[in-house]
Amino acid sequence: MKTPISRALPLLGVLLLTVPALPALSDSVVPPRLDELRALSTSAERELRGDILPYWLTHSRNPANGGFVGMITYDGKVDNSVPRGALLTSRILWTFSAAYRVYHDPAYLEMARYAYSDLVDHFWDKENGGLYWAITPDGKSQASASPDGKVRPPIKLIYGQVFGIYALSEYYRVTGEKPALDKAIAIYNLVEEHARDRANGGYFDVLDEHWNRIPDKGNLLGPAPKSQNSHIHILEAYTNLMRVWPDAGLRANQADLFKMVVTHIIDPKTHHLILFLKDDWTPVSDEISYGHDIELSWLLVESAEVLGDPASVALSKSVALDIARVTLAEGVDPDGGVLSEGNPKGLTNTRKEWWEQAEGAIGFMNAYQISGDVRYLEASRHTWDFIQSKFVDRRQGDWVNLVKRDGTPLRLPKVSLWKCPYHSGRSCLELMDRVHALAAEAAAQ
Numbered sequence: 001m002k003t004p005i006s007r008a009l010p011l012l013g014v015l016l017l018t019v020p021a022l023p024a025l026s027d028s029v030v031p032p033r034l035d036e037l038r039a040l041s042t043s044a045e046r047e048l049r050g051d052i053l054p055y056w057l058t059h060s061r062n063p064a065n066g067g068f069v070g071m072i073t074y075d076g077k078v079d080n081s082v083p084r085g086a087l088l089t090s091r092i093l094w095t096f097s098a099a100y101r102v103y104h105d106p107a108y109l110e111m112a113r114y115a116y117s118d119l120v121d122h123f124w125d126k127e128n129g130g131l132y133w134a135i136t137p138d139g140k141s142q143a144s145a146s147p148d149g150k151v152r153p154p155i156k157l158i159y160g161q162v163f164g165i166y167a168l169s170e171y172y173r174v175t176g177e178k179p180a181l182d183k184a185i186a187i188y189n190l191v192e193e194h195a196r197d198r199a200n201g202g203y204f205d206v207l208d209e210h211w212n213r214i215p216d217k218g219n220l221l222g223p224a225p226k227s228q229n230s231h232i233h234i235l236e237a238y239t240n241l242m243r244v245w246p247d248a249g250l251r252a253n254q255a256d257l258f259k260m261v262v263t264h265i266i267d268p269k270t271h272h273l274i275l276f277l278k279d280d281w282t283p284v285s286d287e288i289s290y291g292h293d294i295e296l297s298w299l300l301v302e303s304a305e306v307l308g309d310p311a312s313v314a315l316s317k318s319v320a321l322d323i324a325r326v327t328l329a330e331g332v333d334p335d336g337g338v339l340s341e342g343n344p345k346g347l348t349n350t351r352k353e354w355w356e357q358a359e360g361a362i363g364f365m366n367a368y369q370i371s372g373d374v375r376y377l378e379a380s381r382h383t384w385d386f387i388q389s390k391f392v393d394r395r396q397g398d399w400v401n402l403v404k405r406d407g408t409p410l411r412l413p414k415v416s417l418w419k420c421p422y423h424s425g426r427s428c429l430e431l432m433d434r435v436h437a438l439a440a441e442a443a444a445q
Contacts, residue, residue, distance in 0.1 A: 032377060034439055040381055041435035047392065048428035053099060055397035056092065056421045057111055065139045067118040068092065072415035076396050083134040083143035085417030086123040087160050089115055090131075093167035095425040101174045102429060109174070116171050119164065120183060128210055130190050131164045133157050134417065142209070154209040158195045159221065159230045161187050162237035169241045184241055191234070192253060197226075200280050202260045205230045224276035224284040228265045232273075232296045235261060239303045251307065258303055258312055261296070262319060270344075271322040288342040290331030291356030294363035297323040298430075301366060317370045324367035328379050332360070333405065336382030337390070350405040354419075357387045358427035365434050384431070399424050 062069045062080060068089060070082035093115035100108040122139040123131045133155055134143040142154045168184035171177070194211040195203045204225050208214050221227045238254045264281040265273055273292050276284040297320040304316035331339050333352075338360040341349035364380035367373070390407040391399040393414070401412035401419050413419050 032374065034442055037435045037438055040384060041432045043384065043388070044428040044431040044435075047388070048099070048425060048432075049103070051392060051397055052399075052421050052425050052428065053096070053108065056095070057107060059397075060092065060415055061114065065122075065137065067122055067139055068115075069415060070137055070417075071413050073413055074400070074409075074411040076414070080137050082137065083417070084122075084137060084139065085134045085160070086119065086131040087133075087163055088415075088417050088420050089119045089123065090160075090163040090167040091420040091422035093119060094163075094170045095421045097167070097170040097174050098429055099425065101170075102432075112171055112174070115167075116180060119167070120179075123164075124183070125209070128156075130156055130161055130187055130211070132209075133160050155214070156194075156207040156209060156211055157221075158191060158203055158205055158207070159233055161191055161195075162230075162234045165191075165237040166233070166240050169237075169244050173240075173244050181244060185245060188238070188241060188250065197279065201256065202226055202264065202281070203230060203234055222276040222285070224278055226277040226279070226281070228273040228275050228277075228289075228292060228296070231257070231261055231265055232292065232299055235303050236299050239299070239306045242306050254303065255307060255309070255312070258300070258307065258316075261300065262315065266296075266319060266323070271319075271326040286343050287348070288331070290327050290339055290342065291353065291359055293323050293331070294327045294338065294356075295359035297327070297363045298359075298366035301370070320363075321367055321371055324363055324376060327360075328364065328376070332379065332383070335390075335407070336379070336384075336386035337403075337405075337407070338383060339405075351402055351410070352386075352390075352405065352407075353402050354391055354399045355423035357383055357391060358423040361387065361427050362430045362434075365431060369434060369438065380431075387427075 059072060059078075060068045062078075065080075065084075067084055069078050069080055070084050071079040073079060093112055096108045096112040096115060099105070100112055118139075119131070122135055125132055125142075132142045135141065136143050144154055165184045165187050168180045168187075172181040172184065190211060191203065194207055194213075197204060204213055205221050205227050206214055221229055235254070235257055238250060238257065242250055242254060264277065267274055267283075270288075271293075272288045273296060274283045274285070275287050275289060275292075278284060301313070301316045301320050304312040307313075327338075330342065333339060337352040338356040339347060339349070340351050340353060340356060341347070360383040361380050364376045364383065368376035368380065386407075387399070390403050390409075393400055396414070398414055398421070400409040401414065402410045404410065
């Protein structure tokens, strides 16, 4: 029997008791002017349409295999000898579908159609259903590439499956092409049937290619059968699927997942995500990922709003502010860059990755919209300025992958199974949309 999400409300009191209130704003703090907000939106739009989308339109396709290039190095050299991943194709599909939804540019729709064809023609498992994690460069067979870089048998990584749901539902959202929705629903049903932990709740990270659980103490994402990383992206994918398929069963499963994330994935004392967990939700790690923390903060609110339950919306906003406050205090440098990792003793990885910055800019803006505290707006703008100064590649286009703490770029791929336009493109779209909403609120006052 599923527990209604409203029963999670007692947790709200516990969370509020453990979090000191933010200090009152100084009377000297002046809220930002609309022209300052619009300048941020203009910068995000310029980055999206003048840099990110053109780079991927120009460089990422490989007509020889009907899909995308396997890798583009830091120096801009194409390497098509590496396996191709469904994750990259799904993220490109989402990005250009979302961009077409906003701009109705035929070039974006054409790119989305190209990515859709690649996903369903090359990555769909016609025997077992769902998506292959990786395929050979020519797209003719499944490959054994894995996230940890080791050669392993083919798998069904749930993280990869739900990005298929996320992308296919967005493509259906803008085209109305029912086969795309059917594929998204098919993946959803497979995940629910095979990856759902009926005993303890939540989802297992990895199954074999036939959707059987692999008898292993860990998985390819980490040292345990469950991870925050899979759960936050299942939440994200189900949210987008609900927008186009308001199925009662999906809604109930999403409400249950929301409760699982709030109850088991977020530590109510530290307001950090628990990265890896056993079947029964026992934590396996005390590591901190600041980028994942701030990413979930806004995805949680989005999921609650699409669910439409007032109790879950209120809870999500309280939790989001707790996470944003702690992330800003512990995981952001004076230059505005979001740091990678830490533990209860302090920082353990002071490098700064592209996706962490993208999610920081959204998450802090979300916290500002909830609270009206201008420090969060300044944090969002500061992180965006850091992106502009240290990540945007003014010579070759798009963003560099990773920088040292001082902003020196590391020579990692510009395009790979993991490096994509999804985080960066979504950051631009979200910033524009949120500034528009703030401007509309100000005009109505």
